[in-house]
Amino acid sequence: MPSNQQILLDNRPQGEASTSNFKLVATETPALQDNQVLVKHHYLSLDPYMRGRMNDGKSYAQPQPLGEVMIGGTVGEVVESKHPRYAVGDAVVGMGGWQQYSVVDASVPGALRKVDTSKVPLSHYLGAVGMPGVTAWYGLVKIIAPKPGETVVVSAASGAVGSAVGALAKARGCRVVGIAGGPDKCAYVKNELGFDDCVDYREHKDYTSLAKALKVACPNGIDGYFENVGGMVLDAVLLRTNAFARIAVCGMIAGYDGQPLPLANPALILVNRLKVEGFIVSEHMEVWPEALTELGELVGSGKFRPRETVAEGIAAAPEAFLGLLKGKNFGKQLVKLV
Amino acid sequence: MPSNQQILLDNRPQGEASTSNFKLVATETPALQDNQVLVKHHYLSLDPYMRGRMNDGKSYAQPQPLGEVMIGGTVGEVVESKHPRYAVGDAVVGMGGWQQYSVVDASVPGALRKVDTSKVPLSHYLGAVGMPGVTAWYGLVKIIAPKPGETVVVSAASGAVGSAVGALAKARGCRVVGIAGGPDKCAYVKNELGFDDCVDYREHKDYTSLAKALKVACPNGIDGYFENVGGMVLDAVLLRTNAFARIAVCGMIAGYDGQPLPLANPALILVNRLKVEGFIVSEHMEVWPEALTELGELVGSGKFRPRETVAEGIAAAPEAFLGLLKGKNFGKQLVKLV
Numbered sequence: 001m002p003s004n005q006q007i008l009l010d011n012r013p014q015g016e017a018s019t020s021n022f023k024l025v026a027t028e029t030p031a032l033q034d035n036q037v038l039v040k041h042h043y044l045s046l047d048p049y050m051r052g053r054m055n056d057g058k059s060y061a062q063p064q065p066l067g068e069v070m071i072g073g074t075v076g077e078v079v080e081s082k083h084p085r086y087a088v089g090d091a092v093v094g095m096g097g098w099q100q101y102s103v104v105d106a107s108v109p110g111a112l113r114k115v116d117t118s119k120v121p122l123s124h125y126l127g128a129v130g131m132p133g134v135t136a137w138y139g140l141v142k143i144i145a146p147k148p149g150e151t152v153v154v155s156a157a158s159g160a161v162g163s164a165v166g167a168l169a170k171a172r173g174c175r176v177v178g179i180a181g182g183p184d185k186c187a188y189v190k191n192e193l194g195f196d197d198c199v200d201y202r203e204h205k206d207y208t209s210l211a212k213a214l215k216v217a218c219p220n221g222i223d224g225y226f227e228n229v230g231g232m233v234l235d236a237v238l239l240r241t242n243a244f245a246r247i248a249v250c251g252m253i254a255g256y257d258g259q260p261l262p263l264a265n266p267a268l269i270l271v272n273r274l275k276v277e278g279f280i281v282s283e284h285m286e287v288w289p290e291a292l293t294e295l296g297e298l299v300g301s302g303k304f305r306p307r308e309t310v311a312e313g314i315a316a317a318p319e320a321f322l323g324l325l326k327g328k329n330f331g332k333q334l335v336k337l338v
Numbered sequence: 339m340p341s342n343q344q345i346l347l348d349n350r351p352q353g354e355a356s357t358s359n360f361k362l363v364a365t366e367t368p369a370l371q372d373n374q375v376l377v378k379h380h381y382l383s384l385d386p387y388m389r390g391r392m393n394d395g396k397s398y399a400q401p402q403p404l405g406e407v408m409i410g411g412t413v414g415e416v417v418e419s420k421h422p423r424y425a426v427g428d429a430v431v432g433m434g435g436w437q438q439y440s441v442v443d444a445s446v447p448g449a450l451r452k453v454d455t456s457k458v459p460l461s462h463y464l465g466a467v468g469m470p471g472v473t474a475w476y477g478l479v480k481i482i483a484p485k486p487g488e489t490v491v492v493s494a495a496s497g498a499v500g501s502a503v504g505a506l507a508k509a510r511g512c513r514v515v516g517i518a519g520g521p522d523k524c525a526y527v528k529n530e531l532g533f534d535d536c537v538d539y540r541e542h543k544d545y546t547s548l549a550k551a552l553k554v555a556c557p558n559g560i561d562g563y564f565e566n567v568g569g570m571v572l573d574a575v576l577l578r579t580n581a582f583a584r585i586a587v588c589g590m591i592a593g594y595d596g597q598p599l600p601l602a603n604p605a606l607i608l609v610n611r612l613k614v615e616g617f618i619v620s621e622h623m624e625v626w627p628e629a630l631t632e633l634g635e636l637v638g639s640g641k642f643r644p645r646e647t648v649a650e651g652i653a654a655a656p657e658a659f660l661g662l663l664k665g666k667n668f669g670k671q672l673v674k675l676v
Contacts, residue, residue: 230605252605263601267568267590270616278608 001028002040005314006069006099012056016257017325021054022070022318035107038080041096044314044335045073045126046321047160048228048253061280070098070317073131075115075122076337083107091117093125098317100337110285119300127160127332128167128306129295135281136164136226137291139248140172142284143277144224148173151218153237156228157198158185160306160332161250164295165226166195167304171294174224177217179233181327188307188330201233207264210236221245230254235264241272249278253325307331339366340378343652344407344437350394354595355663359392360408360656373445376418379434382652382673383411383464384659385498386566386591399618408436408655411469413453413460414675421445429455431463436655438675448623457638465498465670466505466644467633473619474502474564475629477586478510480622481615482562486511489556491575494566495536496523498644498670499588502633503564504533505642509632512562515555517571519665526645526668539571545602548574559583568592573602579610587616591663645669 003026010023032038053064053071064071074096078086083106086092094112096102106112115125127133146152146169154165157178166189169176178189178198186198197217204210214222214236221242227234230252241247254261269276298304309329311320317335324333341364348361370376391402391409402409412434416424421444424430432450434440444450453463465471484490490507494500495516504527507514516527516536524536535555542548552560552574559580565572568590579585592599607614636642647667649658655673662671 234604249608252608260602261605263604264598266572266601266604267599269614270587270590273616273618273621274614275616276607276612276614278611278613280611283611 001031002101003027004029004099004101006097007314007317008068009054009064009066009070011066013054013257017051017054017322019318019322024315029101030103032080032082032103035083035105037078037083037086037092037104037106037112039074039076039092039094039096039102039104039112040079041074041076041100041102041337043075043123043126043310044096044098044317044337045130046317046324046333046335047073047132048251048325050321051253051325071095072097073126074102075125081106086112086114091115091122093130098314100314120296123308123310123332123334124299124306126334127308128164128299128304129292131281132160132332133164133295134288134291135250136161136168137295138279138281138284138287139226139250140165140168140224141291142287143248143275143279144226144246146172146174146224149175150223151175151177151220152224152226153177153179153214153218153222154226154228155179155201155233155237156251156253156327157189157195158193158331159228159329162226162228163189163193163306163331164304166193167298168294169224170194171298171303175218175220177214179229185327185330192305192307204232204236207232207235207239211239214240224248226250228253231261238263238265238268238272238274241268241274243272245272245274247274247276249276309333311335313337339369340439341365342367342437342439344435345652345655346406347392347402347404347408349404351392351595355389355392355660357656357660362653367439368441370418370420370441373421373443375416375421375424375430375442375444375450377412377414377430377432377434377440377442377450378417379412379414379438379440379675381413381461381464382434382436382655382675383468384655384662384671384673385411385470386589386663388659389591389663409433410435411464412440413463419444424450424452429453429460431468436652438652458634461646461648461670461672462637462644464672465646466502466637466642467630469619470498470670471502471633472626472629473588474499474506475633476617476619476622476625477564477588478503478506478562479629480625481586481613481617482564482584484510484512484562487513488561489513489515489558490562490564491515491517491552491556491560492564492566493517493539493571493575494589494591494665495527495533496531496669497566497667500564500566501527501531501644501669502642504531505636506632507562508532509636509641513556513558515552517567523665523668530643530645542570542574545570545573545577549577552578562586564588566591569599576601576603576606576610576612579606579612581610583610583612585612585614587614647671649673651675
């Protein structure tokens with residue numbers, strides 16, 4: 001029965017989240033029941049959606065309960081098993097939460113998934129070949145549905161979802177333009193991820209200025225937009241949309257602390273006959289196999305090589321998470337636990 | 339060569355439109371060329387989209403040119419024909435504009451359409467069985483796509499488009515709730531048009547108050563919304579949408595004078611996984627036959643009996659149009675020209 005360090009949600013943020021919202025505790029892992037598996041986590045995934053769960057308001061998901069282990073995706077290895085299909089040493093991905101170990105009822109469909117680490121490194125199953133990758137795939141393929149030659153823009157382009165949107169859109173013959181914060185991220189988006197261009201929103205103090213930069217980066221207008229941030233960036237993109245553009249709304253991180261986030265000119269939805277659609281990837285499990293196959297091939301073949309930012313040890317998770325919300329990470333934000 | 343009174347766009351509105359933007363002139367109708375038809379207009383249609391055409395800014399359609407006859411739908415009779423398929427006395431619908439007569443090249447596809455007035459009165463081909471009706475049909479059937487038992491809300495519910503949305507949604511087994519301005523319109527929407535309920539937006543000074551009234555009228559939430567007005571009404575409806583609700587954006591009349599019209603909480607698009615789609619009925623000609631068949635049956639059978647507001651004589655058109663923009667009309671706004 002190994003000792004298990006865990007991070008609980010201790011109290012809810014008033015406005016901006018802080019490390020004092022979390023609490024580190026230690027317990028012992030319990031003895032296994034039939035069908036249960038003990039997983040030792042190698043990596044914990046940190047994702048923007050977790051900020052929404054910390055609030056108590058109505059949203060698409062239940063709030064994270066106070067005093068319980070923070071929700072989160074994990075990859076690791078089976079270290080003890082009372083389920084016939086799982087053996088010690090199996091590499092698995094699941095939703096183990098912010099802790100070193102988890103006990104999983106492996107008979108629950110979707111609770112645990114074995115993964116092949118021969119071509120794709122284990123950590124990527126939390127990023128490009130995991131939930132963020134499938135999120136990118138769904139919004140791009142099912143909502144934006146781009147045609148070759150169209151221009152696709154994605155915000156938070158250097159992040160786990162944004163980088164995958166870029167790789168998938170390039171594979172479909174699109175012009176791909178990122179929006180990111182700061183010259184380093186923009187250079188990474190262009191030079192390493194292979195986007196056609198990237199606009200640094202921090203160089204612009206209002207949306208009309210940002211829209212001018214987008215006009216230069218998107219000389220043929222914008223046909224598809226993958227939205228991760230909201231606010232000024234969305235206002236700017238709307239000004240440059242072509243007729244019949246499609247906007248997949250995946251996140252609006254700019255409003256996660258509760259500040260008002262109005263849209264300046266919704267009449268553009270009519271003027272440009274836009275389709276704007278919000279989605280949550282966990283409600284579209286039917287696409288996961290097809291999406292993961294394509295993403296696994298892109299990563300396995302080396303065509304898509306996203307960076308990771310790795311914090312060390314469970315105690316570093318809250319600080320790393322707050323950094324993610326402020327855009328301090330480069331690519332997928334992980335916590336290494338072993 | 340009869341004398342033809344016409345109304346031209348003389349100058350563009352600065353803010354609110356006024357009668358001084360228009361000019362009444364008289365000309366003679368020219369002699370016909372081959373394939374041309376001379377139509378004597380019985381009714382001119384006045385519609386909110388015309389306000390958009392009066393502006394010079396970028397929109398989905400070219401601005402109305404200055405010094406030319408205002409664009410507009412017309413119904414009338416053929417009084418002279420040099421086209422083999424049209425005979426004197428034929429009842430026809432077209433885009434004759436704000437004038438008493440028009441000369442139409444009947445060989446241009448879609449320029450003129452013969453209509454049957456045995457069951458449907460001629461004027462209704464400008465409303466319920468014309469462009470406004472097909473607009474309602476497209477937004478409801480192709481974007482909202484309601485299931486029986488779902489709740490559909492429509493703004494400007496007493497108008498030509500809104501009333502048709504209600505009739506079509508009732509025919510599909512939906513709970514139908516209108517939003518309209520003033521107790522008389524709300525009584526008409528409920529008692530004559532047969533909506534399940536109607537909310538008077540004028541009783542509410544902000545969108546949270548209006549949202550509370552919508553909660554009472556829509557106890558199971560809102561699954562589909564047909565948007566004609568924008569502004570506070572849209573903000574209120576968004577607060578009451580169910581997961582996966584669909585919003586067809588047909589008009590945003592609240593912003594036609596150029597004032598800013600922000601959307602308070604676009605994050606609801608994500609939280610409730612909404613689909614918001616703008617459309618223009620003239621870009622979907624493929625649905626017109628199916629839509630007109632259903633609308634003609636609803637009107638012909640007496641199931642759908644929309645009111646009309648009729649101004650008398652071409653000179654009355656500008657005043658009637660400005661009244662339409664302020665919601666003074668009851669149902670379809672027409673100008674009777676004979």
